[in-house]
Amino acid sequence: xxxxxxxxxxxxxxxxxxxxxxxxxxxxxxxxxxxxxxxxxxxxxxxxxxxxxxxxxxxxxxxxxxxxxxxxxxxxxxxxxxxxxxxxxxxxxxxxxxxxxxxxxxxxxxxxxxxxxxxxxxxxxxxxxxxxxxxxxxxxxxxxxxxxxxxxxxxxxxxxxxxxxxxxxxxxxxxxxxxxxxxxxxxxxxxxxxxxxxxxxxxxxxxxxxxxxxxxxxxxxxxxxxxxxxxxxxxxxxxxxxxxxxxxxxxxxxxxxxxxxxxxxxxxxxxxxxxxxxxxxxxxxxxxxxxxxxxxxxxxxxxxxxxxxxxxxxxxxxxxxxxxxxxxxxxxxxxxxxxxxxxxxxxxx
Numbered sequence: 001x002x003x004x005x006x007x008x009x010x011x012x013x014x015x016x017x018x019x020x021x022x023x024x025x026x027x028x029x030x031x032x033x034x035x036x037x038x039x040x041x042x043x044x045x046x047x048x049x050x051x052x053x054x055x056x057x058x059x060x061x062x063x064x065x066x067x068x069x070x071x072x073x074x075x076x077x078x079x080x081x082x083x084x085x086x087x088x089x090x091x092x093x094x095x096x097x098x099x100x101x102x103x104x105x106x107x108x109x110x111x112x113x114x115x116x117x118x119x120x121x122x123x124x125x126x127x128x129x130x131x132x133x134x135x136x137x138x139x140x141x142x143x144x145x146x147x148x149x150x151x152x153x154x155x156x157x158x159x160x161x162x163x164x165x166x167x168x169x170x171x172x173x174x175x176x177x178x179x180x181x182x183x184x185x186x187x188x189x190x191x192x193x194x195x196x197x198x199x200x201x202x203x204x205x206x207x208x209x210x211x212x213x214x215x216x217x218x219x220x221x222x223x224x225x226x227x228x229x230x231x232x233x234x235x236x237x238x239x240x241x242x243x244x245x246x247x248x249x250x251x252x253x254x255x256x257x258x259x260x261x262x263x264x265x266x267x268x269x270x271x272x273x274x275x276x277x278x279x280x281x282x283x284x285x286x287x288x289x290x291x292x293x294x295x296x297x298x299x300x301x302x303x304x305x306x307x308x309x310x311x312x313x314x315x316x317x318x319x320x321x322x323x324x325x326x327x328x329x330x331x332x333x334x335x336x337x338x339x340x341x342x343x344x345x346x347x348x349x
Contacts, residue, residue, distance in 0.1 A: 002028075005032055008033050017064040017168065018065065034056050034058055036052065044084055046087075053096065053098065060101065060102060063092055063105060074137065085138060085142065097156055097158055104159070108142045112126060112146070113312070114130055121273070160269075163259065163262055164271050164314070166249065166250050166273070166313075167183070167250065168249070169250075171252070175188045182247065183334075183337075187293065190289055190290050191207070192207060192232050195207065197295070205223060231302070233297070236300050238300045239286060242301055243286065244282070245282055246279040246281055247280070257324075261322075262322075262324075273319060275313075280330075283301075288331060
């Protein structure tokens with residue numbers, strides 16, 4: 001059980017999930033929070049991880065550090081995704097065991113489930129079929145982390161739990177168009193398209209400066225040309241795939257609340273899903289985001305690009321039976337995220 005004077009390490013505190021967990025813990029007035037940036041502590045290096053845990057002696061660990069990205073990034077940097085995530089998890093989990101951490105919460109992902117798993121996906125569907133090829137390296141690393149937690153519990157009596165959140169979004173998300181997940185990518189594309197419509201070229205330049213595109217700007221030095229090549233214009237936005245796959249989305253503030261709840265109330269080795277229990281087609285998601293942003297152009301679906309897994313809906317019966325449910329609706333969460341995006345990019349509506 002977390003106490004007010006507990007020493008709590010939030011790994012990955014600058015990321016989408018870690019920053020939300022940190023905010024939630026600060027709201028709960030836990031003063032003993034421990035953080036390190038990746039520049040200060042490279043969890044991929046075993047010796048560095050062991051020195052850190054030996055020095056700081058955290059009692060509780062929220063393991064949110066990871067290399068993450070969307071379909072393009074996962075499919076392009078396959079070696080990086082499996083190596084970095086395996087090393088981060090292995091070093092943090094082993095060091096937690098060595099230093100007597102009371103409890104560790106390992107953040108997984110819904111991508112661990114088979115590509116064609118029955119819907120909604122129950123926790124016991126893990127390792128019952130083939131994974132989605134485009135994110136297999138990341139999924140394999142996450143499965144390895146789950147098994148590490150379970151086997152340390154079995155062999156050493158540790159209390160390491162693993163939670164599987166659905167697709168997350170919210171403030172401090174990754175808006176890099178090369179590596180972003182679907183919702184922040186949609187939001188940024190529609191926003192840039194809106195700026196094109198309004199001929200706000202200075203605002204486009206400021207947006208790119210605040211949130212790098214991720215692709216090489218062409219030799220003309222004109223950032224707008226690269227956006228046009230990516231299908232972002234004032235008249236239309238080109239999106240990958242058919243828009244037919246279904247996805248479930250959970251606001252990261254709800255995930256953070258669930259993580260703290262589970263740290264205090266869940267002590268089983270078996271994984272547990274965190275989600276809303278509801279999903280929608282990507283086409284409907286795109287329409288919601290376009291409406292929130294205020295973009296008036298056309299949407300073009302490039303069906304030569306991959307769709308990914310046809311459907312990814314989590315069975316959240318186990319989580320709701322413990323008494324926890326999300327509070328933020330998708331429409332509310334999209335508006336909240338867009339407000340954060342506009343404020344952070346400092347370019348106004």
